[in-house]
Amino acid sequence: MGAPVAHEPVRVRAPGKINVFLSVGEVRDDGYHDVATAYQAVSLYEDVVAHPDDGFSVSFTGSVDVSSLPTDASNLAVRAARALARRTGHRGGVRLEIEKNVPIAGGMGGGSADAAAALVACDALWGTALPKEQLLKLAARLGADVPFALMGGTAIGTDRGDRLSPALARGSFHWVLAFSDHGMSTPAVYTALDAHRERYAADIRPASSAPSVDPHVLHALRAGDPEMLADCLSNDLQAPALRLRPELADVLELGETSGALAGIVSGSGPTVALLASDVESAIDLQVALSASGLRSARVTGPVAGARVVAD
Structure with missing residues (x-):
């Protein structure tokens, strides 16, 4: 039996993510790639409020355009809400109000966070009480990053990134995010990666048919050691992202000369994530970025996945 249907709006908060490690396998026959990634959910959030309604609609506000x-x-x-309605046989709809703070097409999974939050919000609003495993299955059909936005914390993702295994992470890691004014197309970055690998085939190691996460990354996360993690940050999409957006190299250099332990392009970019040793270093780093005219945010991770919060 499901839970009672809520008559008041339901608010759900879901986090953006950083890929602290991302290995991309060879291109498959269907044009996609298998990946192995270490996700960390960070304290930059999307807020989704679900209101009872007959139809399905969505509107946006927030700190981004x-x-x-x-x-x-x-x-x-909206697709997430409709998928849940179909799966559970719910006959009503929902009006979604989304406050966006994660950059759009920024490599941080903002749209995936919206979808995960919509699943949790509608499940609570409609009283459908779908088990977490079923929500994760619905999430995986919506997009590769949606299951992790639902789970949160720290996790290893394989296949498309949607096959998740929770990973232990001790303490908090301090990051400063440097934002770009324009997003990047994930398919374009993957296409650039394939072209990069073909161009330099004689000079670089061939792409793996079964990518995996470097065990040093898991050890650093378990130890809660930012200096250890800084030494093994890696993203196969960084080189093609820098080729498409050469100015991102300047941001990485500025971050590292301003006190960051290391920097990495998050996912397919263009957001740059700079790892700091502690909160004081993160504050100093954000001040330095702001002084250079960059938009930035100071966040911590890991944080919880999509969850109902009080107004």
């Missing part, structure tokens, strides 16, 4: 986001049936959060 939301003018380019679709609000029709193609929107990922």
Whole structure:
């Protein structure tokens, strides 16, 4: 039996993510790639409020420019709500209000966080009480990063990134995020990676058919040691992202000369994540970035996945 249907709006908060490690396998026959990644959920959040309604709709506000986001049936959060309704046989709809703070097309999984939050919010609003395992299955059909936004914390993702195994992480890691004014297309970055590998085939190691996460990354996370993690940050998409956006190299250099232990392009970019040794170093680093005219945010990780919060 499901839980009672809520008559008041339900608010859910879901985190953005950083890929502290991302290994991309060879291109498959279907044009996609297997990946092995270490995700960390960080304290930059999307807030989704679900209101009872007859139909399905979504609107946006937030600290980022939301003018380019679709609000029709193609929107990922609306697709998530409809998928849950189909799965559970719920006959009503929902009006979603989303406050966005994760950059759009920024390599931090903001759209995936919206979808995960919509699943949790509608499940609570409609009283459908779907088991977590079933929510994760629905999430995986919506996108590779959606299951992790639902799970949160720290996890290893394989296959498309949607096959998750929780990973132990001690303490908190301090990051400063440097944002770009324009997003990047994930398919374009993967295409650039394939071209990069073909261009330098004689000079670089061939792509793996079965990528895996470096065990040093897992050890650093378990130890809660930022200096150890800094030594093994890695992202196969960074080189093609820098080729498409050469100015990101300047951001990485500025971060590292301003006190960051290391920097990495998050996911397919263009957000740059700079790892600091502690909170004081993170504050100094953010001040340095701001003085150079960069938009930035100071965050910590790991944090919880999509969850209901009080208004």
